[in-house]
Amino acid sequence: MADVIDHPSRAAATPPDTRAATGYNFAYLDEQTKRMIRRAILKGVAIPGYQVPFGSREMPLPYGWGTGGIQVTAAVIGPDDTLKVIDQGADDTTNAVNIRSFFAKTAGVATTERTTEASVIQTRHRIPETPLTEDQILVYQVPIPEPLRWLEPREAETRKMHALEEYGAMHVSLYEDIARYGRIIKSYNYPVKVNDRYVMAPSPIPKFDNPKMDRMPALQLFGAGREKRIYAVPPYTKVKSLDFEDHPFTVESWEQSCALCGAGDSYLDEVVTDDKGGKMFVCSDSDYCEQRRDAGHQGDGGDSNYATRNEIPENETSSGDDR
Amino acid sequence: MTVDPVFQRPSPLLQVRGITHRYGHHIGCRDVGFDLYPGEVLGIVGESGSGKTTLLKCISGQMEPSEGSVEYQTRDAGLIDLFRMSEARRRLLMRTDWGIVYQNPRDGLRMRVSAGANVGERLMAIGDRHYGHIRSEAVDWLERVEMDIGRIDDMPHTFSGGMQQRLQIARNLVTKPRLVFMDEPTSGLDVSVQARLLDLIRGLVRTLGIACVIVTHDLGVVRLLSHRLMVMKGGSVVESGLTDQVLDDPQHPYTQLLVSSILPV
Amino acid sequence: MTAFDDTVMLHAQGLAKHFVLHNQGGVKIDVFDNVEFTARQGECVILAGPSGSGKSTLLRSLYANYKPQAGSIFVRHGASWVDLCSAQPYQILEIRRDTLGYVSQFLRVIPRVATLDLVTEPLIGQGLTEGAARERAATILTRLRIPEALWSLPPATFSGGEQQRVNIAMTFVQDYPILLLDEPTASLDTENCQTVIDLINEAKARGAAVIGIFHDADVRGAVGTRFYDVAETRQAA
Numbered sequence: 002m003a004d005v006i007d008h009p010s011r012a013a014a015t016p017p018d019t020r021a022a023t024g025y026n027f028a029y030l031d032e033q034t035k036r037m038i039r040r041a042i043l044k045g046v047a048i049p050g051y052q053v054p055f056g057s058r059e060m061p062l063p064y065g066w067g068t069g070g071i072q073v074t075a076a077v078i079g080p081d082d083t084l085k086v087i088d089q090g091a092d093d094t095t096n097a098v099n100i101r102s103f104f105a106k107t108a109g110v111a112t113t114e115r116t117t118e119a120s121v122i123q124t125r126h127r128i129p130e131t132p133l134t135e136d137q138i139l140v141y142q143v144p145i146p147e148p149l150r151w152l153e154p155r156e157a158e159t160r161k162m163h164a165l166e167e168y169g170a171m172h173v174s175l176y177e178d179i180a181r182y183g184r185i186i187k188s189y190n191y192p193v194k195v196n197d198r199y200v201m202a203p204s205p206i207p208k209f210d211n212p213k214m215d216r217m218p219a220l221q222l223f224g225a226g227r228e229k230r231i232y233a234v235p236p237y238t239k240v241k242s243l244d245f246e247d248h249p250f251t252v253e254s255w256e257q258s259c260a261l262c263g264a265g266d267s268y269l270d271e272v273v274t275d276d277k278g279g280k281m282f283v284c285s286d287s288d289y290c291e292q293r294r295d296a297g298h299q300g301d302g303g304d305s306n307y308a309t310r311n312e313i314p315e316n317e318t319s320s321g322d323d324r
Numbered sequence: 325m326t327v328d329p330v331f332q333r334p335s336p337l338l339q340v341r342g343i344t345h346r347y348g349h350h351i352g353c354r355d356v357g358f359d360l361y362p363g364e365v366l367g368i369v370g371e372s373g374s375g376k377t378t379l380l381k382c383i384s385g386q387m388e389p390s391e392g393s394v395e396y397q398t399r400d401a402g403l404i405d406l407f408r409m410s411e412a413r414r415r416l417l418m419r420t421d422w423g424i425v426y427q428n429p430r431d432g433l434r435m436r437v438s439a440g441a442n443v444g445e446r447l448m449a450i451g452d453r454h455y456g457h458i459r460s461e462a463v464d465w466l467e468r469v470e471m472d473i474g475r476i477d478d479m480p481h482t483f484s485g486g487m488q489q490r491l492q493i494a495r496n497l498v499t500k501p502r503l504v505f506m507d508e509p510t511s512g513l514d515v516s517v518q519a520r521l522l523d524l525i526r527g528l529v530r531t532l533g534i535a536c537v538i539v540t541h542d543l544g545v546v547r548l549l550s551h552r553l554m555v556m557k558g559g560s561v562v563e564s565g566l567t568d569q570v571l572d573d574p575q576h577p578y579t580q581l582l583v584s585s586i587l588p589v
Numbered sequence: 590m591t592a593f594d595d596t597v598m599l600h601a602q603g604l605a606k607h608f609v610l611h612n613q614g615g616v617k618i619d620v621f622d623n624v625e626f627t628a629r630q631g632e633c634v635i636l637a638g639p640s641g642s643g644k645s646t647l648l649r650s651l652y653a654n655y656k657p658q659a660g661s662i663f664v665r666h667g668a669s670w671v672d673l674c675s676a677q678p679y680q681i682l683e684i685r686r687d688t689l690g691y692v693s694q695f696l697r698v699i700p701r702v703a704t705l706d707l708v709t710e711p712l713i714g715q716g717l718t719e720g721a722a723r724e725r726a727a728t729i730l731t732r733l734r735i736p737e738a739l740w741s742l743p744p745a746t747f748s749g750g751e752q753q754r755v756n757i758a759m760t761f762v763q764d765y766p767i768l769l770l771d772e773p774t775a776s777l778d779t780e781n782c783q784t785v786i787d788l789i790n791e792a793k794a795r796g797a798a799v800i801g802i803f804h805d806a807d808v809r810g811a812v813g814t815r816f817y818d819v820a821e822t823r824q825a826a
Contacts, residue, residue: 152434165412169449173434173441176448179455180440180477245455333679361679519700526699530714548699552678566653566678573655577611584612 050199068226367550423496
């Protein structure tokens with residue numbers, strides 16, 4: 002049985018294309034643009050959590066597909082780097098595969114699905130479970146960089162609020178959750194305060210990942226293409242999730258452990274396995290799950306329905322939609 | 325004969341001098357000055373276009389006047405000119421030591437967050453991070469403005485106009501301000517609702533000792549609430565003094581016209 | 590201030606009042622000129638003169654409700670003297686709170702406030718505890734025969750006599766050093782009229798100076814110490 006149990010996403014894995022295409026500048030963007038982006042990144046690193054405007058370029062894919070992250074990656078990647086791209090924790094979704102092959106083609110860099118092998122990791126909606134190191138850069142794709150926007154639509158005003166550190170209103174949304182549901186229900190893109198100064202949107206990662214940002218050894222860079230903003234969290238910087246004294250920040254936990262690798266400490270996705278209500282919980286981080294299984298760990302195979310099923314249909318291998 | 329000046333009076337809370345504001349060639353208000361003392365209620369009356377709202381915006385720090393100064397007695401550093409202090413400090417002042425009650429509740433409330441959060445926001449803005457405390461303060465203030473506690477989690481847009489104004493007042497008073505500006509706080513409300521709101525404002529201003537500047541075109545409002553009155557016309561103050569004296573024995577032609585224009589009930 | 594001896598409570602001199610009706614062609618109405626009189630502790634000065642001679646205008650001027658064009662009104666306020674004609678609004682408010690009591694001809698109060706609260710409020714403003722203030726308010730209301738059933742109601746719907754008695758209670762609940770009374774007994778029956786006479790005489794006995802307008806000859810006789818004829822001042826002008 003065990004040999005047919007596989008991470009649902011593994012079937013879609015694509016071997017890295019290491020042959021660079023000709024006719025493009027290294028990593029697609031021209032050198033001037035990359036310099037401009039690097040300057041924005043440096044400013045972002047110098048002022049942790051501060052949103053730096055930059056001249057976002059048109060990329061050969063639509064906004065919302067990671068244009069901000071790609072430009073940041075293009076600006077920091079070098080020929081010797083090894084790139085990993087994940088989307089919702091998986092290396093093999095369309096977005097991740099395409100971005101990886103984009104850089105394989107335009108920069109000729111090595112790519113990998115292994116967190117530990119990568120020097121640059123571009124991500125959408127997750128932070129890998131495997132702790133990152135000083136030698137790594139984590140690039141986030143950001144749809145909406147402004148954490149204050151929901152309560153103050155005027156950009157000039159939100160910038161002033163950042164400048165004057167007027168963040169009291171940020172707690173209003175958390176208050177509303179507690180008043181209505183008895184607890185803070187915001188579960189992704191959970192606002193954080195960086196280096197005791199700027200309130201920052203961590204991009205739509207689950208709040209489960211928030212503690213990983215705190216004093217992370219790796220450099221964290223955030224790129225928002227449509228909104229033309231870059232911001233950064235330098236290595237070992239304090240990142241604190243906003244909360245109330247009597248309603249402290251907590252992360253999600255599951256009764257189940259991963260059906261495939263048995264992990265009890267990772268972020269789990271619920272995967273529907275058939276039309277009869279069958280489902281199982283598996284690691285959202287496909288690489289983490291695979292490493293564990295390679296090391297001999299094994300899950301319980303999911304709920305009872307799973308036994309009646311032979312393989313996971315192709316069209317259900319995606320690791321999930323936007324939350 | 326000489327008169328002993330024995331009155332013990334604290335320093336003024338607000339010192340306004342020579343406020344002139346121009347909109348291009350048009351004069352919004354001209355050379356207005358006054359002192360406002362702790363616990364004092366000043367009414368500013370005049371018809372539309374008399375410059376009273378322009379003046380209110382200037383003295384409440386919402387708009388910098390073309391000329392003149394507005395000095396406020398800060399708790400820690402004495403009199404400071406509003407437009408010479410840092411913007412950070414001015415904004416902090418405006419959301420702690422001051423309150424502004426707008427004619428239209430939409431300008432003063434967050435319509436998309438609950439009544440409780442509207443009241444609690446100012447506490448959170450000054451660093452209160454204890455939900456239980458914020459909640460109980462919100463409950464307390466909604467009670468003080470005579471609102472149904474059962475509606476604490478409802479959105480302001482589900483409230484009547486009178487309730488929205490009361491919510492606006494609660495939101496402003498929760499940080500125990502020393503100075504509150506009110507711009508036509510009761511216009512647009514039914515007469516019966518108006519009377520109740522005026523009562524409430526009067527009681528709160530008295531018991532809390534709040535200084536208040538009320539801009540209105542309704543002489544009944546100022547007679548009820550204000551100690552002192554300034555009558556404005558064409559951007560200038562044409563008459564000022566004790567409220568009942570100005571209303572009962574108006575000296576300036578315009579004030580006489582204003583007073584005689586009230587419809588008898 | 591050496592000019593006044595210890596018994597003087599209020600002194601008006603050179604007081605002139607006219608009205609200019611700007612919206613009626615600038616008509617000027619002279620009311621009085623060169624008014625000079627003194628009110629002392631324990632006496633009741635009755636302002637006399639025919640109807641329209643300016644008695645009420647003078648009384649309102651003494652309360653700083655009207656603004657005289659010339660002259661001074663010196664008022665003993667605590668240990669000091671203040672000229673009402675040149676005093677700042679806040680000083681006048683303080684004097685009205687502590688020194689000058691005024692009973693107008695008609696009750697004019699904040700709508701929707703209960704009678705008992707109306708009478709209690711000035712005392713609380715003076716620093717009395719709510720309990721003590723209510724007790725005193727209840728005493729004066731009882732004395733003026735306002736039925737207890739009405740105490741919790743605003744006086745707007747009361748009869749004319751009842752409203753006038755609430756008006757009197759609001760002033761007499763405090764021991765003002767100076768009392769200005771504009772026809773306080775006008776709409777009262779004999780019994781209540783006698784109560785008001787008693788109240789005035791008690792105020793005089795404790796040292797208050799009373800200045801009033803009374804049309805009823807019996808009341809004049811019962812409370813008056815001397816007369817001041819307002820009409821004469823106009824002829825002098």
